[in-house]
Amino acid sequence: MRRSPLRTTFALAAAALAVVACDRSPSGLDSEVEIAEIIIAERGTRNAVAYSHHDHWHGVLRLELGDAAEYTIYFLDEPMGVADHSLPDSSLWIELPSQGGYALQGVVEDGAVATWTGGAGDGRLSALSEGGTHVSFVVLKGGTTIYQAPPLGLAVTP
Numbered sequence: 001m002r003r004s005p006l007r008t009t010f011a012l013a014a015a016a017l018a019v020v021a022c023d024r025s026p027s028g029l030d031s032e033v034e035i036a037e038i039i040i041a042e043r044g045t046r047n048a049v050a051y052s053h054h055d056h057w058h059g060v061l062r063l064e065l066g067d068a069a070e071y072t073i074y075f076l077d078e079p080m081g082v083a084d085h086s087l088p089d090s091s092l093w094i095e096l097p098s099q100g101g102y103a104l105q106g107v108v109e110d111g112a113v114a115t116w117t118g119g120a121g122d123g124r125l126s127a128l129s130e131g132g133t134h135v136s137f138v139v140l141k142g143g144t145t146i147y148q149a150p151p152l153g154l155a156v157t158p
């Protein structure tokens with residue numbers, strides 16, 4: 001028995017819908033993203049300063065006393081391979097959706113050493129005193145934590 005072209009088209013469309021449905025979260029919102037990794041890049045150049053990899057970071061934040069640095073923050077929506085420690089290709093970097101109530105918080109463990117200020121896609125780190133500490137990054141959606149990065153090392157040198 002031959003399948004009519006119409007039936008074939010219907011079957012392909014149904015298959016495509018099934019794939020899309022699998023990709024969607026249960027709420028079906030287009031702006032729904034999962035955050036798996038975070039990348040801190042120099043603002044303007046997209047040079048990665050540090051990137052998370054599962055439970056650790058590659059790179060640290062370094063500042064000289066009295067300096068400030070500005071960053072653009074990118075994310076990966078899928079985790080890197082456990083054994084793949086290299087910087088993920090920049091074509092995979094995404095920004096937090098502007099819709100959907102996403103927010104990024106950066107908290108410096110020792111606030112006497114440095115402060116982090118910024119929004120969902122950028123940040124400014126200001127060095128206040130010499131020393132070492134960590135910065136914790138958390139991604140929130142509607143006030144609920146959906147991603148927490150491991151603590152990122154931060155050094156302020158004279």
Ligand SMILES: [Zn+2]
Nearest residue numbers: 053056084085
């Ligand atoms: Zn690694």
